[in-house]
Amino acid sequence: MTESPATGYALITGASSGIGSAFAEALAESGRDLVLVARSKQALVSRATELSTRYGVHAVPYALDLTQPGAVRELATMLSDDGFTIDFLVNNAGFGTQGRFDRIDPERDHDQVLLNVVTVVDLCHALVPGMVARGQGTVVNVGSMGGFQPAPYLAVYGATKAFILSFSQALAGEIEDTGVRVLALCPGPVMTSFFDVLGSTHAAVGQQLTAEQVVAAGLRGLKRGRRVVVPGWQNKITANAARLLPRRTMVAIAKRSVGLDIWVPPAN
Numbered sequence: 713m714t715e716s717p718a719t720g721y722a723l724i725t726g727a728s729s730g731i732g733s734a735f736a737e738a739l740a741e742s743g744r745d746l747v748l749v750a751r752s753k754q755a756l757v758s759r760a761t762e763l764s765t766r767y768g769v770h771a772v773p774y775a776l777d778l779t780q781p782g783a784v785r786e787l788a789t790m791l792s793d794d795g796f797t798i799d800f801l802v803n804n805a806g807f808g809t810q811g812r813f814d815r816i817d818p819e820r821d822h823d824q825v826l827l828n829v830v831t832v833v834d835l836c837h838a839l840v841p842g843m844v845a846r847g848q849g850t851v852v853n854v855g856s857m858g859g860f861q862p863a864p865y866l867a868v869y870g871a872t873k874a875f876i877l878s879f880s881q882a883l884a885g886e887i888e889d890t891g892v893r894v895l896a897l898c899p900g901p902v903m904t905s906f907f908d909v910l911g912s913t914h915a916a917v918g919q920q921l922t923a924e925q926v927v928a929a930g931l932r933g934l935k936r937g938r939r940v941v942v943p944g945w946q947n948k949i950t951a952n953a954a955r956l957l958p959r960r961t962m963v964a965i966a967k968r969s970v971g972l973d974i975w976v977p978p979a980n
C-alpha cells in the first residue's frame with residue numbers, strides 16, 4: 713500500500729509491535745522518514761534499522777514511556793531541537809484493562825487513561841498547529857470498535873476509545889479546510905500483544921484481521937477522505953448496529969458476548 717508523496721517525517725507511537733509496527737512498515741514502504749516511539753528501546757532500534765535498510769528511509773527510534781509526566785513535552789523538544797518536521801502523526805500506543813471495575817488496579821486504569829487519551833490530546837496539541845500552519849498533514853488516531861458502545865468488563869478501555877472517536881471526528885470537522893486530515897481508525901480484534909497485556913482473549917469478539925490489514929484499510933480510508941474507518945465488513949456491520957440499538961441493550965449484548973460473566977477476573 714503506497715501513500716501520497718512523502719515530505720516530512722511520520723511519527724508513530726507504539727511502533728515497537730503490532731499495529732504501530734505495521735504502520736511503520738507501510739509508511740516506510742511509501743518512502744516516509746520515521747520517528748518511532750515506544751518504551752522498548754531494543755525493539756525500536758531493531759525496527760528502525762530494519763526499515764532503513766529495506767526502504768532507504770531515515771528511521772529514528774525514540775524510547776519513551778508516554779505515561780510519564782512531561783513525556784510529550786520531552787518528545788516535542790527533541791523534535792524541534794533536531795529539526796524534525798512531522799506531517800504524519802499516528803497516535804497508536806495504547807493498552808486495555810479487563811475485568812470487573814472494582815477489581816482492577818486503579819493505577820493501571822490511571823495509566824491507561826494517560827496513554828490512550830491524555831497523550832493523544834497532548835501530541836495533537838504539540839504537532840497539529842504546525843501542520844495547520846504548513847497547510848498539510850495527517851493524523852491517525854487508533855481507536856477501537858469498542859469505542860462505539862459501552863463495553864462491560866472493559867469499561868475504562870471502551871471509554872478511552874469512545875473519546876478517541878468523538879475527539880477525532882470533532883477535530884476533523886474543525887480543521888477540514890486547513891489541508892490537515894484526521895482519521896479515527898477503529899479496529900476489531902487483531903492478534904497482537906494487546907491481548908497478552910490485557911490478560912486474556914475473552915474480549916476478542918468480532919472479525920479478526922491482521923495488523924497489516926488494519927493499516928492497509930486505514931491508509932485506503934485516508935485516500936478516500938474517510939474520517940472513521942472500521943476495518944472488516946463484519947466489524948462495520950457490528951459498529952453500525954451499536955449506533956442503532958438502545959445503549960442498555962448494547963450493554964447487555966456486549967456483556968454477554970465478551971463472556972466474562974463466566975470468567976473469574978483476577979483479584980488484586
Ligand SMILES: NC(=O)c1ccc[n+]([C@@H]2O[C@H](COP(=O)([O-])OP(=O)(O)OC[C@H]3O[C@@H](n4cnc5c(N)ncnc54)[C@H](OP(=O)(O)O)[C@@H]3O)[C@@H](O)[C@H]2O)c1
Pocket residue numbers: 725726727728729730731732749750751752753755776777778779804805806807808827854855856857898899900901902903904905906907909
Ligand atoms: N489488538 C487489538 O485487538 C486492537 C483492537 C482495537 C484497537 N487496538 C488499539 O491498537 C493500538 C495498538 O495496539 P496493538 O494491538 O498493536 O498492541 P501492542 O502490540 O501491545 O502494541 C502496543 C504498543 O504501545 C506501546 N506502549 C505501551 N505502553 C506504552 C507507554 N507507556 N509508552 C509508550 N508506548 C507504549 C507498546 O510498546 P512498548 O511496550 O515497547 O512500550 C507497543 O508498541 C492500541 O491503541 C490498541 O488499543 C488494538
